[in-house]
Amino acid sequence: MATIQKFEDLVCWKKSRELTREIYGVLKNCSDNGLKDQIQRASVSILSNIAEGFERGTKQEFLNYLFIAKGSAGEVRAQLYVALDAGYLNIEKFKYLNGLAEECSRLIQSFSEKVKSSERQGLQFKKIEKLDLIEEMIKEKSPEIYKKFYS
Numbered sequence: 001m002a003t004i005q006k007f008e009d010l011v012c013w014k015k016s017r018e019l020t021r022e023i024y025g026v027l028k029n030c031s032d033n034g035l036k037d038q039i040q041r042a043s044v045s046i047l048s049n050i051a052e053g054f055e056r057g058t059k060q061e062f063l064n065y066l067f068i069a070k071g072s073a074g075e076v077r078a079q080l081y082v083a084l085d086a087g088y089l090n091i092e093k094f095k096y097l098n099g100l101a102e103e104c105s106r107l108i109q110s111f112s113e114k115v116k117s118s119e120r121q122g123l124q125f126k127k128i129e130k131l132d133l134i135e136e137m138i139k140e141k142s143p144e145i146y147k148k149f150y151s
Contacts, residue, residue: 007054012107016046019100039079045072
């Protein structure tokens with residue numbers, strides 16, 4: 001399996017982006033600004049927390065943000081029931097969006113399990129290789145500094 005280099009490569013992030021796009025589209029003409037704002041912010045929270053956790057640099061922080069994202073997916077599902085009950089969504093749209101939100105939850109949960117069992121601890125703990133060219137330049141130009149930092 002290839003190493004994921006950026007959060008945009010994560011399937012759970014892509015699916016949460018799709019959910020957010022759909023929610024914005026379906027509710028663009030909704031006059032209930034309270035519900036509209038709440039569900040949109042919850043959907044944005046899913047993909048934002050996945051992204052932020054990925055960028056944090058430690059496995060534990062990433063897991064924490066993944067579980068926050070999963071919680072936001074649950075919030076979206078709850079808000080979808082409110083939208084259905086208030087007549088803002090028909091049953092077909094509700095089922096479609098609820099299915100996307102459930103898929104986001106499953107993907108996040110599955111990915112969290114993979115992250116938990118991974119040996120990797122995160123970028124903050126990654127050993128950075130010395131840049132040989134820079135090291136050689138310092139050695140040549142300033143031997144005393146080289147000895148101080150590289151010996």
